[in-house]
Structure formats: structure tokens, C-alpha cells
Amino acid sequence: MDQDNREHTRILIVDDREEDREILIGILTDRYCVYQVWNGEECLKAIRKYQPHLVLLDISMPGAMDGIETLRRIREKDKRLPVIIITGVGTYERNIETYRLGASDFIAKPYDVSNIRERIEKVLVLSEQKKLNIEEHSLQKAEKEFFKKEYLNMIQALCELIELKNPYTRRHSQKVTKYAVEIAKEMRLSLEEIGQVHQSGLIHDIGKVGISDDILNKPGRLTDEEFAEIKKHPIMGIKVLKHLRLLQPEMSIVVHHHERWDGNGYPNKLQGNKIPRASRILAVADSFDAMVSTRSYRNAQPVDYAISELQRCSGTQFDPEVVEAFLSVLEKNPDIIEIDQPLELTRH
Ligand SMILES: [Fe+2]
Structure with a gap:
């Protein structure tokens, strides 16, 4: 005026x-x-x-x-x-x-x-x-949200590309995200935290872009050296995400998604509540999807087995509160579980 x-x-x-x-x-x-x-x-x-x-x-x-x-x-x-x-x-x-x-x-x-x-x-x-x-603040906020969405789409596309290269990991990130968001809702996390769980779920394995395809797609068990290589993927994730300042909260969630509740995980051996809550949620969702999905080295495990494993490892590998929330989600809505169709692999 x-x-x-x-x-x-x-x-x-x-x-x-x-x-x-x-x-x-x-x-x-x-x-x-x-x-x-x-x-x-x-x-x-x-x-x-x-x-x-x-x-x-x-x-x-x-x-x-x-x-x-x-x-x-x-x-x-x-x-x-x-x-x-x-x-x-x-x-x-x-x-x-x-x-x-x-x-x-x-x-x-x-x-x-x-x-x-x-x-x-x-x-x-x-x-x-x-x-x-x-007015300026809300304009900046809208701009930030726009760019964040664009970055996420780009990284998600990269993740899907990695997953597409391996027939056994197709839709892995989407499935992990679906389970993780339901857990987050069950635990009554804030809308902001649920958003972060959603975004980091979609990009949690982005670091695999830096791991050789031969290791990622190897049929059969990995050697110790190969497993050590795979374990680098959370740190590789930082290398990709650190350039995108708008994705800093998601970066710390992604980097810790293989920590264990008892402190024996990687990369930082964080323990208990020191692990970001969203990472603890991703850990449960990630392991569950891995167990009920076919992998190059083994068939899909039955859902009952996967559930009993989550229970067995609650308090050691997993945050008990997260396991409890996930079991309650599955009890209320068992249809949420997505099981792979058996793969028809043809040898040439
Ligand atoms: Fe991972």
C-alpha cells in the first residue's frame, strides 16, 4: 500500500x-x-x-x-x-x-x-x-515444498530403477513405505512425522545406486566381503542426499534404517531411542517385506513365519513398540500384506 x-x-x-x-x-x-x-x-x-x-x-x-x-x-x-x-x-x-x-x-x-x-x-x-x-514466507514455503516434491520424485525414480534391475526387489520400496506409514499412523505420529516416514520409505535404499549390480543381483548367498559391501548402502545414501538440503530429515532416517534396537546394527551401532523413530519403523517394515518376498537366494517365507520372526526379534533387532504397532496393523487389516506372485524365470 x-x-x-x-x-x-x-x-x-x-x-x-x-x-x-x-x-x-x-x-x-x-x-x-x-x-x-x-x-x-x-x-x-x-x-x-x-x-x-x-x-x-x-x-x-x-x-x-x-x-x-x-x-x-x-x-x-x-x-x-x-x-x-x-x-x-x-x-x-x-x-x-x-x-x-x-x-x-x-x-x-x-x-x-x-x-x-x-x-x-x-x-x-x-x-x-x-x-x-x-506473504513472502508462504511463497517461500510453497516453493520449498514444490522443490522437495520434485527431488523426491527424482530420487524415487532412481530407486525404482535400481529395483527394476532385480526382478526380486520390484516394488520393495513401495511395499515398505505402505507398511511403515500404517505403523506410523498406528503409533499416532504427527502428520509431519508420517510424511517423513512416507518420503524416506520410498528412497530408503537409494544408496544401493553405489553398490555393484553383480552383488545386488547375485543368485545365492553373499560372501562376507560382498555383505560388507552391501552394508555400505546407508552411507552411500548420505552421499546422494547430502546435496539436497531440503531432504535433510529424510537423510538421517535413511542412513539409520539398518540400525538395531540392541545396538548391533549398522552403520553407527546406534541403540534404542537414539535411532530415529522413523528409522526403527522402516527397519520393521523392511525386514517384513524382505521375509515375505522371494529373493534370488531363497523363496518367500510364509507370513506366519515372518510375524513370529518379528516377535522373536522384538527387543533385540527391533523396537518392541514398533513391532507391537505393526502386529496390530496386520490384525486389523491383513489385506495390506502384498505377496509376490511366483516368478517365472526362464533360462536361456
Ligand atoms: Fe536397506
Whole structure:
């Protein structure tokens, strides 16, 4: 808004005393577009009708709706509308209450007409700056979310590419994500945390991009050296994700998805609650999907076996709370389990 030209800046004066309203009108009317009402109810109506940029509100008005009650009602609908309280003698405690309700300034009666315009102008400028900051902030936030989504899509595409190279791991990340998100919901995690579980589930094996295909796709058991190579994939994940600042929370979840509750996992041997909660959730979802899926070195295990393994390893490999939540998810919704169709492998 042009601060030199205020003819479209609307100010609402709320005061039961006509002579006091007249003083303010006399001071303001040549610069601003001024409206006046004489009680709280009329004030609320006038706000709806004229949508003022600022309200000058008398604290002492007769009837049920004094200045405090009026301000409270204004705040129920609008947290940001600047309201300057007009206060008289003996209203100190009520002033504090209005301050708590977000009053922008106080002007004392009887009026010191020399600085009223200046104080109103300051409040208006401050409110406009706040509005601009909020708009800029939400624009930046929307931009960040857009880029984060784009990064995630890109990395997810990379993960799917890795999985596609191996017929035994197709849809692994999607299945892990599905189980992990259900666990997170069952554990009543915040929406933000559920979002992080979802995103990190889809990209948790991104580090496998740095592991040789011969090892990833090897039919048969891995040697110790090959397994040591596979164990590098969480750290490789950091190498990919560290460049994407917007994915930092997901990065720390991804890097710890092979830690164990008892501290014998990798890469950092973190123990118990030191492991990010989302990583502990991914660990259970990941192991479950691995067990019930066919692998190049073994057939899919029955679901009952996978469940008994989760129970057996609860408190050693897995966080017991996560296992309990997953078992409860499976009990409520057994159809969630996705079993591989037997692969028809043809030899050439
Ligand atoms: Fe992994």
C-alpha cells in the first residue's frame, strides 16, 4: 500500500461518546477513509461490511460488550487486524488484558492530538510489513515444498530403477513405505512425522545406486566381503542426499534404517531411542517385506513365519513398540500384506 496516499486506508472508530469520536474524525478524516460506530456489536458488523485496515477501540463502553469483549470477538475471526485501544484512567488491568489479546497500541484519553496520527501511521506500516512478510514466507514455503516434491520424485525414480534391475526387489520400496506409514499412523505420529516416514520409505535404499549390480543381483548367498559391501548402502545414501538440503530429515532416517534396537546394527551401532523413530519403523517394515518376498537366494517365507520372526526379534533387532504397532496393523487389516506372485524365470 502506498503510504503517502492513504485515502483508501479504512479506519474504524468505536466509541460510545460522540464528542470523543468527533475529535478523532477531525484529526483523521483528511488523510484516511474513516468510519464510526458507537458499540461493540456495531463494530463487528462494520468490520464485516467495510473491512477496515485498523480499528480504534474504546475500552470503556457500556453494556455487555465493552472494549475487551469486543476485541475478543474480533480476534475469534481475525488474528491480525490491528486494533489500537483507546484507554482512560484506571483501566491498567484491562489494558494488560487487551495487550494479551493482541492490541497494537494504546492511546490515552483525554487525547494528545499532537501525536495520534503518527502513532496510527506506525501501526499501519508495521501491519503492512507483517502482511508482506507472511506473504513472502508462504511463497517461500510453497516453493520449498514444490522443490522437495520434485527431488523426491527424482530420487524415487532412481530407486525404482535400481529395483527394476532385480526382478526380486520390484516394488520393495513401495511395499515398505505402505507398511511403515500404517505403523506410523498406528503409533499416532504427527502428520509431519508420517510424511517423513512416507518420503524416506520410498528412497530408503537409494544408496544401493553405489553398490555393484553383480552383488545386488547375485543368485545365492553373499560372501562376507560382498555383505560388507552391501552394508555400505546407508552411507552411500548420505552421499546422494547430502546435496539436497531440503531432504535433510529424510537423510538421517535413511542412513539409520539398518540400525538395531540392541545396538548391533549398522552403520553407527546406534541403540534404542537414539535411532530415529522413523528409522526403527522402516527397519520393521523392511525386514517384513524382505521375509515375505522371494529373493534370488531363497523363496518367500510364509507370513506366519515372518510375524513370529518379528516377535522373536522384538527387543533385540527391533523396537518392541514398533513391532507391537505393526502386529496390530496386520490384525486389523491383513489385506495390506502384498505377496509376490511366483516368478517365472526362464533360462536361456
Ligand atoms: Fe536397506
